[in-house]
Amino acid sequence: MAEEKKVCTTASVVEGSHDVWSSKPSHSSSADHLIVMVNGILGSVTDWKFAAELFVKELPDKVFVHCSERNVAMLTLDGVDVMGERLAEEVLEVIQNKPNMRKISFIAHSVGGLVARYAIGKLYRPPEKRDVEELCNKESKVDSVGTIAGLEAMNFIAVATPHLGSRGNKQVPFLFGVTAFEKVASCVIHLIFRRTGRHLFLTDDDEGRPPLLERMIEDYGDLYFMSALCSFKRRVVYSNVDNDHIVGWRTSSIRRDNELPKWKDTINDKYPHIVYEERCKACDSEQSEVEENPFDKIEEELVTGLSRVSWEKVDVSFRNSKYRFAAHSVIQVKDQITHIEGADVIQHMIDHFLL
Numbered sequence: 001m002a003e004e005k006k007v008c009t010t011a012s013v014v015e016g017s018h019d020v021w022s023s024k025p026s027h028s029s030s031a032d033h034l035i036v037m038v039n040g041i042l043g044s045v046t047d048w049k050f051a052a053e054l055f056v057k058e059l060p061d062k063v064f065v066h067c068s069e070r071n072v073a074m075l076t077l078d079g080v081d082v083m084g085e086r087l088a089e090e091v092l093e094v095i096q097n098k099p100n101m102r103k104i105s106f107i108a109h110s111v112g113g114l115v116a117r118y119a120i121g122k123l124y125r126p127p128e129k130r131d132v133e134e135l136c137n138k139e140s141k142v143d144s145v146g147t148i149a150g151l152e153a154m155n156f157i158a159v160a161t162p163h164l165g166s167r168g169n170k171q172v173p174f175l176f177g178v179t180a181f182e183k184v185a186s187c188v189i190h191l192i193f194r195r196t197g198r199h200l201f202l203t204d205d206d207e208g209r210p211p212l213l214e215r216m217i218e219d220y221g222d223l224y225f226m227s228a229l230c231s232f233k234r235r236v237v238y239s240n241v242d243n244d245h246i247v248g249w250r251t252s253s254i255r256r257d258n259e260l261p262k263w264k265d266t267i268n269d270k271y272p273h274i275v276y277e278e279r280c281k282a283c284d285s286e287q288s289e290v291e292e293n294p295f296d297k298i299e300e301e302l303v304t305g306l307s308r309v310s311w312e313k314v315d316v317s318f319r320n321s322k323y324r325f326a327a328h329s330v331i332q333v334k335d336q337i338t339h340i341e342g343a344d345v346i347q348h349m350i351d352h353f354l355l
Contacts, residue, residue: 007056009049017090018045018067020052022060033103033355034151035065036091040110040160041076041196043334045069047109050333051346058350064101066094071115079195079204080111080212084118091123095149104148105155105232107349109332110247111196113161117216117225120156123149124228145231146224153231154354159238159332159345164251164302165213166200202298214298217305229309234354236312238345241275242319243327253313254306263315271344276315283307312352316345 006023021028035055037048045067052065070090071083095101108116126146147153198204202211209215216225229235239252241263249260263276316331318324321341329335330342 005057007053009053012066012094017069020056020065020067022056024060027061028064030061031064032100033063033105033154034094034098034101035063035105035107036094036116037065037067038087038106038108038112038116039068039072040112042073043076043109043112044072047332047334048107050336050343051107051349054346055350059353059355062355064098076111077196080114080118080199082195083115084122087115087119088122091119092149095151101151103154104151105157105353107157107159108161109159110161110328111200113158113163114199114213116156116158117229120148120228121216121223121225124224124231125150126224126227146227148228148231153233155234155236156229156232157236157238157349160240160244160247160252160328161237162200162247162251163237163254163306164299165202166247166251167202211298213302217302226308234312235309236314238314238316238331240327240331241315241317243324245325246328253315254303254311256300256303261315263317265317265320271348273316273318273341273344274314274348275317278313280307280311280313282310314348318342
């Protein structure tokens, strides 16, 4: 049994990346589900090392994990769109070299979740017209969805991702919710995080087009952002309810202020840091009226747009953890020694992962 729990890790044929698979030949040959793990800003290929190896140990004959490093370190400052293009190219290369893959899932941390959303918009393939006609002729109602690079889309998991951006109203907690600080940050963020900073704070204006995050709540041009999200059987967000000083609870959980749930410390021994879970159905309601300021108006548009698909929302708290102030990293176990308390979150992902 011990042998079955061993994994192989090596540099991928895709330059700079790493692959993880079961060391048992019969397991590795039967795995047909590609999991692409994506790091966050200034991250590296090792950020998902613990999670990648645990996934393969728990699901040795089912999954093949590819940890992306096409966007690492300073390359993460090049912009969500540029990184998304790189990731899409990387995924295509992996699939080309692993022709036995039939399914695909993404697990992404922080800004990597936005990069993954961009990449799937690039990789989405609509169902062929012939297939749609065939489905319409069938008596039973069957939903026809496209694929991601020809593979069946299964799980899209974003961890501590600023889906609503990082601009205004406590979206970046270390600014303490002080309006003056938030306004200054919007003006100077590009000096620190360059193009990516502009995207996160929605200050980008490419040839007069709306900010990128606004474009990403619909199918825009030849990029099928929302169709791609719809194609996944599951969409999940894991969010820190407190002590994440980089990405706020509201933006990572795709909620309005009045939708943030009341929570209390869990008594679940298996997942001690998961404090609240809910399944949100797709909602076609019109966006709410917002009068306060343009920041709130844009945020409302993003919430409304992303709520047109269903989401599983998992709220996490490390407030009793020794490293609680590093919650943004603990939630993905970026470092196996100092961040190991986040292991139950990774286990929760595995236990609920759709194969």
